[in-house]
Amino acid sequence: MATQSLLRKVSKNFFQCIAFEQYDPQTKSLLKQNFGVLNNLETVWPGGICLPSTYRDIADKVYHLPLRPSDVWVISFPKTGSTWTQELVWCVGNDCDLAKAKSLHMDVKFPLLEHWINSKGMMTKVIKQKGAKTTKMFTMLRHNPELMALAKNDTTQIMQQTPDNERRFVKTHIFFSLLPPRILDVCKIVYVTRNPKDTVVSYYHHNLLFKGLYEFRGDFKTFVELFMANTLPWCPYWENLRQAWSRKDHPNMCFLVYEDMKQVSVDEPWCGISLYEDSGRAIAGTDTRMIQR
Numbered sequence: 001m002a003t004q005s006l007l008r009k010v011s012k013n014f015f016q017c018i019a020f021e022q023y024d025p026q027t028k029s030l031l032k033q034n035f036g037v038l039n040n041l042e043t044v045w046p047g048g049i050c051l052p053s054t055y056r057d058i059a060d061k062v063y064h065l066p067l068r069p070s071d072v073w074v075i076s077f078p079k080t081g082s083t084w085t086q087e088l089v090w091c092v093g094n095d096c097d098l099a100k101a102k103s104l105h106m107d108v109k110f111p112l113l114e115h116w117i118n119s120k121g122m123m124t125k126v127i128k129q130k131g132a133k134t135t136k137m138f139t140m141l142r143h144n145p146e147l148m149a150l151a152k153n154d155t156t157q158i159m160q161q162t163p164d165n166e167r168r169f170v171k172t173h174i175f176f177s178l179l180p181p182r183i184l185d186v187c188k189i190v191y192v193t194r195n196p197k198d199t200v201v202s203y204y205h206h207n208l209l210f211k212g213l214y215e216f217r218g219d220f221k222t223f224v225e226l227f228m229a230n231t232l233p234w235c236p237y238w239e240n241l242r243q244a245w246s247r248k249d250h251p252n253m254c255f256l257v258y259e260d261m262k263q264v265s266v267d268e269p270w271c272g273i274s275l276y277e278d279s280g281r282a283i284a285g286t287d288t289r290m291i292q293r
Contacts, residue, residue, distance in 0.1 A: 018059050018178070019045040027231060034218040034226070035207075041233060047175035047243065050235045054117040061156040062113065065180050068164075071187040074110070074171045077240045078233075079202040080194035081258035086110045086171055089190055093167060111155045113172035173234045176243040184250045191244040194258035196237055200227050207232075 021043040023031070031041055040053045074089055076082040083106065090110055091101055107115070155170065162168050172179070183189065204223045207216035214233070216223060223232070230236040248255040 018063070020053070020056060021045065023231070030226075031231065034216055034222060035214060041231065043230075044178065047177040047239055048230065048236060049175050049178070049239070050231055050233055051114075052117045052233070055114065058114070058117065058154050058156060059178070061154065062174065062178060063180060065156050066160065067180055067183060067186040068168060069186055070167045072167065072169050073183070073187055073189050074169075074192065075176075075189060075244065076171075076173060076192045077194075077199065077237050078173050079199050079206055081192045081256075081261060082171060082173075084258075084261070085190060085192045085256060086169070090169055093169065110169040110171055111158060113155050113170050114174055115155050173240070175240055176247065184247060184252050186252075188252050188254075189247075189250075190254045190256060191248070192256040192258060192261075193241050193244070198258075199237065200224060203227070203232070 022028075023042060041050050042053050043049070044051050044055060044059070072089060072093060074082055074086050076085070086106060087101065091098065094100065101109070159168055159170060176183070180186075200223070201220075204216070204220055207214040207223065218226075226232045227235060227237070234240070244253075244255065247253055
């Protein structure tokens, strides 16, 4: 579905070539027809991931992002349990401080690495098309300065501004092939996956309901066809999973399956950590039930 001509962007410090491959006119027309806002998609290599063209702005920054041994990443395909996993990982990494967890927006305590490609351009389009007052997204941003800061800056900048003595938590749907090459040797990675049939159903509703970003207009049949043709944002699902599976035995990788997580009892250790014993203190049973939910 893609043209043969590749638009290549290579910085002088790049260890590999990142290629941006534009879709053919027919595919572009199909995407524009079915997406209200997010339709400026193209294929990014290596890996062949489908991303908004604004990824060009941060591709080099992501690949060369300075890493810290204390960094904790959650990596996944969209709608495979990543938000649930983020909450679990953040709570375990913060002494199960549920009060603090509730007080902070997820995007503040565990930002999305590629948030910039969602916010830049697309938010401007939403303002022009609908007006800032008509979307919940902008209402939320106006009342939350920390979220507004995230919307105005790319996550790589925010991560580098984090004090050295603070643990950084970050989430991404970007393939391993586009992330810093030493990420597994330096950082802790939690990867989560889910049955693709359930994933595509959840992703469909996500694209329908996420006003100001996706606004998918087509029916489920069309969505599935785009999913299988790898022309939806962050597709292909299988390449995302393949790259993670090939790294699952690395000592810094924790590979999780959504369906398995749903079967775990609060009485059992999670990722080798007992929910009842954390840093020598007992955690109340009510707390663990809240974490499980």
